[in-house]
Amino acid sequence: MKTLLTRFLTISSIGLLMLVSCKKEGAVVKSDGGKSGTLNANTTTPDLDRTKVSDTTKVIRFSVTSPTYNFSAAVTNILQIDAANDNWANPTTFTLGKGVLSQGFTTADFNSLLLKLNLPADVPAQVNVRVAHSLSTSTKPIYSNVVSITATPFNLTSWLWITGQFSGWANTKAPSAEDSLVSVTGNGVYTGVINLPAGQNQFLILPVKGDWSHKYATNDAEGTTSSTVAYDAPHNFYAPSAAGQYIITFNSNTNTITFALANYYSVIGDAALGWGTDVPLKYINDGTSTWSADVPLSSSGSFKIRQNNDWTYSWGIPKAGSEGAGVANTLNDTQNDNIPVPSSKTYTVSFTIPLAVQGSGTPPVTATYSVK
Numbered sequence: 001m002k003t004l005l006t007r008f009l010t011i012s013s014i015g016l017l018m019l020v021s022c023k024k025e026g027a028v029v030k031s032d033g034g035k036s037g038t039l040n041a042n043t044t045t046p047d048l049d050r051t052k053v054s055d056t057t058k059v060i061r062f063s064v065t066s067p068t069y070n071f072s073a074a075v076t077n078i079l080q081i082d083a084a085n086d087n088w089a090n091p092t093t094f095t096l097g098k099g100v101l102s103q104g105f106t107t108a109d110f111n112s113l114l115l116k117l118n119l120p121a122d123v124p125a126q127v128n129v130r131v132a133h134s135l136s137t138s139t140k141p142i143y144s145n146v147v148s149i150t151a152t153p154f155n156l157t158s159w160l161w162i163t164g165q166f167s168g169w170a171n172t173k174a175p176s177a178e179d180s181l182v183s184v185t186g187n188g189v190y191t192g193v194i195n196l197p198a199g200q201n202q203f204l205i206l207p208v209k210g211d212w213s214h215k216y217a218t219n220d221a222e223g224t225t226s227s228t229v230a231y232d233a234p235h236n237f238y239a240p241s242a243a244g245q246y247i248i249t250f251n252s253n254t255n256t257i258t259f260a261l262a263n264y265y266s267v268i269g270d271a272a273l274g275w276g277t278d279v280p281l282k283y284i285n286d287g288t289s290t291w292s293a294d295v296p297l298s299s300s301g302s303f304k305i306r307q308n309n310d311w312t313y314s315w316g317i318p319k320a321g322s323e324g325a326g327v328a329n330t331l332n333d334t335q336n337d338n339i340p341v342p343s344s345k346t347y348t349v350s351f352t353i354p355l356a357v358q359g360s361g362t363p364p365v366t367a368t369y370s371v372k
Contacts, residue, residue, distance in 0.1 A: 034067050034068065034069040034133065034135075034142050035067060035068045035069075035142075036067050036131075036133055036142045036143055036144045036145075037064045037065040037066055037067045037077075037101075037131060037133065037144050038064065038065045038144060038145060039062060039063075039064045039129065039130060039131050039144040039145055039146075039147050040062070040063050040064070040147070041060060041061070041062050041063075041129065041147050041149065042060065042061045042063075043059075043060055044147065044148060044149050044150060045149075045150050045151070046059045046060040046110060046149065046151050047059060048107050048110065048111050048114075048151055048152055048153060048154060049107060050107075050154045050156070052107045053107055053108045053111070053156060054108070055106065055107060056106055057106065057107075058104030058105060058106060059105065059106065059107050059110060060104065060105050060110055060149070061102060061103065061104035061105075062079060062102065062103050062104075062129065062131075062147075063101060063102040063103075064077060064096075064101050064102075064131045064144055065101065066101065067133040067142060069135075074135075075133050075134065075135060076095065076096075076133075076134045076135075077095075077096040077100070077101070077131050077132070077133055077134075078093050078094070078095050078096070078131065078132045078134060078141075079093065079094040079095075079096060079103060079129065079130075079131055080092075080093050080129065080130050080131070080132055081093075081094075081113055081114070081117070081127050081128070081129050081149075082117065082127060082128055083117050083119065083125070083126075083127055083128075084125075084126040084127060084128055084148070086117075088128075090117070091117075092113050092116040092117055094113065096131075108156070110151070111153050111154060111156065111186070112156075112186055112187070112188070114127065114151060114153035115153050115155075115156075115185045115186055115187045116187050116188070116253075118187075119153050121153055121154050121155040121185070122152060122153075122154055122155075123152065124150055124151070124152045125150070125151060125152065125153065126148060126149070126150050127148075127149050127150075127151070128146045128147070128148055128149075129146065129147045129148075129149055130143050130144050130145065130146045130147070131143065131144040132144075155184060155185050155186065156185070156186035157182060157183065157184050157185075157186065157286075157287060158182070158183050158186055158190075159180045159181065159182050159183075159190075159209075159285070160180065160181045160183075160190050160205050160206065160207060160216070160250065161179065161180050161181075161205070161206040161207075161208075161209045161210070162179050162180060162181060162192070162194060162203050162204070162205055162206075162248070163179065163203065163204055163206060164196075164200070164201075164202055164203025164204060164236070164237075165199075165200035165201070165202050165203065166179075166194065166195065166196050166197060166200045166203065167179055179194065179285075180192055180285045181205065181248060181249075181250055181285060182285045182286060182287050184287035187253075188251065188252040188253045189249065189250075189251050189252070189253070190249070190250045190251075190252065191247065191248070191249045191250075191285075191355075192247075192248055192283070192285035193245055193246065193247055193248075193262045193264075193283035193285065193355070194245070194246055194248055195244075195245050195246075195264075195280075195282070196239050196243060196244065196245075196246055197243050198241075198242075198243035199243075200243075201238055201239040201240065201241055202236040202237065202238055202239075203236065203237050203239070204216070204217055204236055204237065205217075205229075205237070205250060214231065214232055215231075215232060216229050216230075216231060216233075216250070217229075217230065217232065217233035217234065217235055217236060217237065218230060218233050218235050218236075218237055218257070219233045219234070219235060220235060220238075221235075222235050222236070222238070223238060224238060225238055225239065225240050225241075225259065226238050226239075226257055227256060227257060227258070228255060228256060228257070229250060229252075229255045229256060229257050230255065237257065239259050240259055244261050244262075245261065245262045245263075245264040245283070246259045246260065246261060246262060247259070247260045247261075247262045247355065262283070262355070263307050263308055263363065264280070264281075264283070264291070264307070264308060265280075265281045265291045265305055265306070265307055265351050265353070266278035266279055266280045266281055266305070266306060266309060267279040267281065267293070267295050267303050267304075267305060267349055268303060268304060268305075268306055268314075269301055269302050269303025269304055269338060269339075270298075270300075270301030270302065270303075271297045271298050271299070271300070271301035271302050271303040271339075271341045272295055272296070272297060272298075272301075272303050278306070278309045279293065279295050280293065281293045281305075281349065281350075281351055284350075288352060289352055289353060289354055289355045290350050290351065290352045291350070291351045291352075291353075292348060292349065292350040292351070293348070293349060294346055294347070294348050294349075295346065295347055295348075295349050296345070296346045296347075297341045297344065297345070297346070297347050297349075297371075298341060298344045299340075299341045299342060299343050299344045300344070301341065302338035302339055302340050302341060303338065303339050303341070304316045304336075304338055304339060305331065305339075305349075305351050305367075305369065307363065313333055313362075313363055314333065314336075315331035315332065315333050315336065315351070315367055315369070316331060316332065316336030316337050316338055316339055317331065317332070317336055317337045317338070317339055317340075318330060318331065318332035318335065318336055318366070319332070319335040319336060319337060321335075322334070322335035322336070323335075323365050323366055324365070324366040327366075329368050329369055329370055330366055330367075330368055330369075331351075331366065331367050331368070331369050332365060332366055333363070333364075333365045333366070333367075334365055339369075339371070341371075347371045347372060348370075348371075348372050349369070349370075349371055350369060350370045350371075350372075351367060351368075351369050352367060352368045352369065353367040353368075
């Protein structure tokens with residue numbers, strides 16, 4: 001009897017200890033998946049008029065009802081816009097503010113969102129719009145209904161201006177048109193070719209031509225090749241230290257900057273400085289992929305245009321039967337004659353060829369030119 005009582009007391013003590021050691025951590029809340037909100041648009045055919053790009057009037061407005069869950073939750077609502085045939089593979093997004101259930105867009109803002117989808121300009125396009133309701137990065141979002149929108153985006157070319165060691169910092173005058181980066185479609189990606197001599201690889205990007213009150217710069221360590229961009233950051237950008245013509249790409253969507261050596265072009269011939277001396281052309285950052293320079297030319301000679309101061313690729317007048325023969329303002333790389341000069345004077349020589357990164361492959365056989 002004594003043994004049974006002892007065992008009973010031992011088991012009871014263990015049970016009490018377990019009860020004391022157990023602590024209520026709170027109820028576990030499980031989501032039922034939630035019920036998405038309903039998305040509406042005040043129009044499905046917004047009129048994007050390029051003449052109203054500075055107008056602050058909202059041309060389209062989206063509104064969404066709050067999603068419902070079986071518990072109180074902080075929800076992030078993200079507007080997603082995608083081409084109708086893309087099946088949400090690469091949507092552009094716009095995050096609504098906390099507690100915001102309605103968002104309007106101006107002509108410029110909505111046009112910019114459409115251009116980020118790489119839609120062709122001046123062609124009516126159908127896009128789908130929905131809202132992703134997200135609780136956290138670790139949970140799958142739920143989605144609203146889809147609203148179909150038809151709109152015609154337009155290209156909106158914009159520029160940023162570069163000033164640096166290569167231009168003497170040009171702080172007493174506006175940078176030239178060539179010393180710029182251009183976004184031809186207004187998609188926030190700016191590109192240009194800048195010639196950076198040895199030891200002159202520092203620069204800044206100005207949002208407004210000739211205005212130093214604000215700048216794009218970097219927080220990257222001084223002296224290292226820059227990769228990130230920050231508004232009014234303290235450090236200059238550093239391109240690679242090797243001299244060269246660099247394709248500079250500033251992506252304002254990701255705040256990154258990259259550099260790649262570019263092929264470059266020149267005039268050579270006895271109409272200019274002779275067949276042993278190149279006259280460099282300068283890249284015009286206007287989105288047309290044109291290299292240009294004012295060159296004194298003599299009618300007693302002729303010239304060609306060549307790539308990278310080398311005869312591997314050079315362009316002249318297409319020979320009969322070759323590609324581009326008989327086509328106005330067209331040059332041929334493989335079968336060509338020298339370019340004649342009608343009379344002795346200074347000409348603006350322009351050469352247009354798709355922008356190619358150094359080492360990316362063979363340039364096209366034909367290119368266009370003008371001598372004016």
